[in-house]
Every structure is written in C-alpha cells, then in structure tokens.
Amino acid sequence: MSAFPTEAKVVIIGGGIVGCSTAYHLAKAGCDEVVLLERHKLTSGSTFHAAGLVGQLRADANITELLTYSVELYASLKEETGLDTGWKANGGLRLACCEERLKQLEQQTKTGQSFGLPMEMLTPSEAKELWPLMDISDVVGAAFLPTDGQANPSDLTQSLAKGAKLNGARILEDVAVTGIEMEDGKVTAVVTDQGRIECEVVVNCAGQWAREVGAMAGVNVPLFSVQHQYLITEAIDGVTPGLPTMRDPDRLTYYKEEVGGLVMGGYEPDPIPFAEEGIPKGFHFTLLDSDWDHFEQLMELALPRVPALETAGIKELVNGPESFTPDGNFILGQAPECESFFVGAGFNAFGIAAGGGAGMALAHWVMNGEPHADLAPVDIRRFGDAYRDIGKVKSETLDAYAKHYALAR
Ligand SMILES: Cc1cc2nc3c(=O)[nH]c(=O)nc-3n(C[C@H](O)[C@H](O)[C@H](O)COP(=O)(O)OP(=O)(O)OC[C@H]3O[C@@H](n4cnc5c(N)ncnc54)[C@H](O)[C@@H]3O)c2cc1C
Structure with missing residues (x-):
C-alpha cells in the first residue's frame, strides 16, 4: 500500500457521485496529483440510496447540456473502465393532466x-402504449425523450472512481477531513x-x-437536508425491463422499473x-425510518394512475436524506470567499442525472479558473450574504422542494 500523501495539487472532499466524477474528469484532463478523500466508503452518503432516474431536461439550455453530457458518459463508461454502471436508455415519459401543463410540456419539447x-x-x-400499466383517464398529453434512462448509482460511482484511478488520481477511503488551513485567503492544506x-x-x-466542510474555509454553502422517500415493489405483471421512467408532475410522483417491479x-x-442541528455522527450508509403516514398522500395520488400498486407486494419504503437548495438548483463553482476553494453540492435529488456533467464542468472550472459555459443558474455566486442566515436557507429550501413539480418549472 502506498504511503499517505503529504502533498497534492487538488484535494476533493467526498466520495459520492459528484466527487468521483470530478476526480475522473480532472485526472482525464491531465491534472496530476489529484487526491479524493472519503471519510467512510465511496457512495456512503446520499449516492447509495438514490433511485437512479436520469432525466435530462432542465429550464436552462446549458444545464440541460450538462445532463445530456452525463447520459453520453454513462452510456460509454463501462467500455472504458470495465465496470458496469447499470445504464439503460429506456427513455423518459412526462405526463400532462391539464391544459396548462400540456402547454408547458409543448414548450419544453420545443x-x-x-x-x-x-x-x-x-x-x-x-403514452399508454409505452406504459401499459397506467390509467390515462385524466391524461391530456405527454412528452417522451427516448435518450433519458436510468442507472445503478453505486455501480456508476465505482465506475467513475475506477476511471479516475486509471488516469492517475488517488482515492482514499476512511479518511475524514477535519480542517482546512489557509494563508493570505488561499488554501494551503487540508487536515485529516x-x-x-x-x-x-x-x-x-x-x-x-x-455546509460544514465549507465553513472550515469560511465559505458559505447554502443547502439544507430534507427527507425524500420512494417505494420499491415486488415484481408486477406487465412491468418489463424496457419500461421508460415516468414523471407525473400533476400527481407529484415519478416511477421507474426495478427488477420487474x-x-x-x-x-x-x-x-x-x-x-436541523447538524447531521448525526456516523451517518454512513444510513437510511431514516420509513414514514408511511407522510408517504400516504403520494400513494393516494399514485394509485389512480397505476392501479396495480394496490395489490403489489411492497419490498421497502426507502427514506434517505438529501441536500436541497433555496432555488432548487445545485451549487457549483469557485467560492466568492476564496479562489482556491470550489464547490459541487446541493443536488436536489438529481445528482445522479447531473453528476457526470457537473464533474466535467467543475474539473474545467478548477483547471481554467472559469466555467466552460454560462452556468449562472448553478453558480455558487448567485447566493449573496443573506444566505448566511440558515433560517432563510431552510424556509426557502423547503418551499422550493414543495414546488418541485410546480407549473412554473
Ligand atoms: C431517496 C432519494 C432518491 C433519489 N433518487 C435520485 C434519482 O432517481 N436520480 C437522481 O439523479 N438523483 C437522485 N437522488 C439524489 C442523489 O442521491 C444525490 O443528488 C447524489 O447522490 C448526491 O451526490 P454527492 O456526491 O453530491 O453527495 P454524497 O453521495 O452524499 O457524497 C458526499 C460524500 O462526502 C463525504 N464526506 C462528508 N464530509 C466529509 C469529510 N469531512 N471528509 C471526507 N469525506 C466527507 C460523505 O461521507 C459522502 O460520502 C435521490 C436522493 C434521495 C435521498
């Protein structure tokens, strides 16, 4: 085993999909001495419990482009690293149940x-031909994107990590960063x-x-953790491996195929x-208790759409926390407080979809000191000093989560 490094050009903190993707892209672009530090095991944060839907469409063209880049990367990564990613381009359906939503879908399609x-x-x-299990009595139209898909988040992350190592990055597990040393406003070392x-x-x-890692360098990262749940069923007749992912925004729900269920x-x-008081110590590969009472409202919206759920066996109700942000977009780029400190966090439950492109963008930003495109909607600099107030961050974040499928988005 090689000795613990005492020097590096770039230290990445965190071995989820975003850290591994950033390490992969930095190493591939020829940045030497890249070290990724993960305090437990790769994927042990939010990545291991993600559902794995990979949709591409966002309101902003450049952010959509990042997600499209993710799809292209996920489709080819196995060939490069030899590690499967579970990538499946089974397409993505999005339903409309009212005229206003239909107009929105038509606009998004254009x-x-x-x-x-x-x-x-x-x-x-x-749409029903593509998704035979659904009841369409309230559906007025749908949009379909055949290049959307799904992946296995843990396998995908391991594959990115292997690609990073093959290109010279070092990935160290069981190393916790406890402090960041600075001199004249610049980072000089990480303490582990x-x-x-x-x-x-x-x-x-x-x-x-x-947020707590940012605070080690005086950098504000305005995000807040929110519980997010999804149900996994036993196999259901008629659910085929090629079933597209489906989003039903008027019923606030999403679906994907998993092992025939x-x-x-x-x-x-x-x-x-x-x-709210800080993430408990030892929170690795940890899920929260299933909250059936809270999930009931989503179940009531889903049952009329997919009546087969009524009789399906239930494997698990996964409840995993994830970081969300005050405007529902992720946080990327060079911190305004310190030019040698970069952030890629707050992925609002689309970090698997965004991970490939966000890592590519972050690597470019680190190596060139500027983004490869206009990334204003995700740029960390969009948050002013007012977002040092955690009460404001919390209330706006909860509001943004609640409006995830609102018509304006
Ligand atoms: C229930 C649920 C379902 C989801 N479904 C989807 C989906 O279908 N599609 C999708 O795109 N996204 C989905 N997501 C979102 C996705 O899981 C996240 O956006 C993504 O995993 C975030 O990755 P990350 O690398 O930013 O963070 P993480 O995976 O949390 O990685 C951060 C890592 O940093 C490490 N770390 C923290 N502090 C330190 C330190 N001091 N020193 C060293 N290491 C440290 C942690 O141990 C952790 O491993 C879902 C999320 C949830 C909760």
Whole structure:
C-alpha cells in the first residue's frame, strides 16, 4: 500500500457521485496529483440510496447540456473502465393532466428540440402504449425523450472512481477531513484524521455535509437536508425491463422499473427537514425510518394512475436524506470567499442525472479558473450574504422542494 500523501495539487472532499466524477474528469484532463478523500466508503452518503432516474431536461439550455453530457458518459463508461454502471436508455415519459401543463410540456419539447434532444409529444394512448400499466383517464398529453434512462448509482460511482484511478488520481477511503488551513485567503492544506496534505486547491463535494466542510474555509454553502422517500415493489405483471421512467408532475410522483417491479417516489407539498442541528455522527450508509403516514398522500395520488400498486407486494419504503437548495438548483463553482476553494453540492435529488456533467464542468472550472459555459443558474455566486442566515436557507429550501413539480418549472 502506498504511503499517505503529504502533498497534492487538488484535494476533493467526498466520495459520492459528484466527487468521483470530478476526480475522473480532472485526472482525464491531465491534472496530476489529484487526491479524493472519503471519510467512510465511496457512495456512503446520499449516492447509495438514490433511485437512479436520469432525466435530462432542465429550464436552462446549458444545464440541460450538462445532463445530456452525463447520459453520453454513462452510456460509454463501462467500455472504458470495465465496470458496469447499470445504464439503460429506456427513455423518459412526462405526463400532462391539464391544459396548462400540456402547454408547458409543448414548450419544453420545443426547447428540448432546439437543444438537439429527440423529444416528442405523444397522445395519451401513445403514452399508454409505452406504459401499459397506467390509467390515462385524466391524461391530456405527454412528452417522451427516448435518450433519458436510468442507472445503478453505486455501480456508476465505482465506475467513475475506477476511471479516475486509471488516469492517475488517488482515492482514499476512511479518511475524514477535519480542517482546512489557509494563508493570505488561499488554501494551503487540508487536515485529516490521518495526517495533513498540502495542496493548492480544495473541491468540496461533501453532499449534505458540504455546509460544514465549507465553513472550515469560511465559505458559505447554502443547502439544507430534507427527507425524500420512494417505494420499491415486488415484481408486477406487465412491468418489463424496457419500461421508460415516468414523471407525473400533476400527481407529484415519478416511477421507474426495478427488477420487474416499480420504484415510485415523489415530492410532498409539506416536506420534512432532516438534521436541523447538524447531521448525526456516523451517518454512513444510513437510511431514516420509513414514514408511511407522510408517504400516504403520494400513494393516494399514485394509485389512480397505476392501479396495480394496490395489490403489489411492497419490498421497502426507502427514506434517505438529501441536500436541497433555496432555488432548487445545485451549487457549483469557485467560492466568492476564496479562489482556491470550489464547490459541487446541493443536488436536489438529481445528482445522479447531473453528476457526470457537473464533474466535467467543475474539473474545467478548477483547471481554467472559469466555467466552460454560462452556468449562472448553478453558480455558487448567485447566493449573496443573506444566505448566511440558515433560517432563510431552510424556509426557502423547503418551499422550493414543495414546488418541485410546480407549473412554473
Ligand atoms: C431517496 C432519494 C432518491 C433519489 N433518487 C435520485 C434519482 O432517481 N436520480 C437522481 O439523479 N438523483 C437522485 N437522488 C439524489 C442523489 O442521491 C444525490 O443528488 C447524489 O447522490 C448526491 O451526490 P454527492 O456526491 O453530491 O453527495 P454524497 O453521495 O452524499 O457524497 C458526499 C460524500 O462526502 C463525504 N464526506 C462528508 N464530509 C466529509 C469529510 N469531512 N471528509 C471526507 N469525506 C466527507 C460523505 O461521507 C459522502 O460520502 C435521490 C436522493 C434521495 C435521498
């Protein structure tokens, strides 16, 4: 085993999908001496419990482009690293149950097409052909993006980590960062429970811990943890491996196929915050207790859409916390407080979809001191000093979560 490093050019903190993707892209772009530190095991934060839907469409063209880049990367990564990612391009359906939503979908389809995405509008019966288990009595139209898909979040992350190592990055597990040393406003070293590493740049990819890691360097990372749940069923007749992912925004829910059964989750209008006093120690590979009472409202919305859920066997109701942000977009880039400190965190339950592209963008930013495109909607600099007030961050974040599928988005 090689000795613990005492020097590096770039230290990445956090071994979830975003940290591993950033390490992969930095190493591939020829940045030498990249060290990733994970305080427990890779994927042990939020990544291991993600449902794995990978959708591409966002309101902003450049952010959509990042997610499209993710899809292209996930489709080819296995060939490069030899490690499977579970990637499946089974397409993504999005339903409309009112005229206003239909107009929104038509607009999104036009926008998607203008970004080069092969997105198309479908009639309710065409949508049902793709998703035979659903009841379409309240559906007025749908949009379909055949290049959307799903992946296995843990396998994908391990594959990115292997790609990073193959290109020269070092990935160290069971190393916790406990402090960051600074001189003249610049990072000089990270302090860990195994020793000190002198470095030029720190990249904070610490997921829901990113606020506390940022504070080690005086950098504000305005995110808040919220509970997020999804149900996993036993096998259901008619659920095939090629079933597209489906989003049903008027019923606040989403679906994907898993081992012949369904995953069904959603965004409640009354979200429950997690760990307001700080994330408990030892919170690795940890889920929260299933909250059936709270999930009931989503179940009531889902049953009329997918009547087979009524009789399906239930494997598990997964309840995992994830970091969300005051405007529902992730936080990326060079911290305004310190030019040698970068952040990639607060992924609002689309970090698997965004991970590939966000890692690519962050690596470019670190190496060039500027983003490769206009990334204003996710740029950390969009949050002013007012977002040092954690009460404000919490209330706006819960509001953004509750409006996840609102018509304006
Ligand atoms: C129930 C649920 C379902 C989801 N479903 C989807 C989905 O279908 N599609 C999708 O795109 N996204 C989904 N997500 C979101 C996705 O899981 C996250 O956005 C993504 O995993 C975030 O990755 P990350 O790398 O930013 O954070 P994490 O995976 O949390 O990684 C951060 C890492 O940093 C480490 N760390 C923290 N502090 C330190 C320190 N001081 N020193 C060293 N290491 C440290 C932690 O141990 C952790 O491993 C879902 C989330 C939840 C909760």
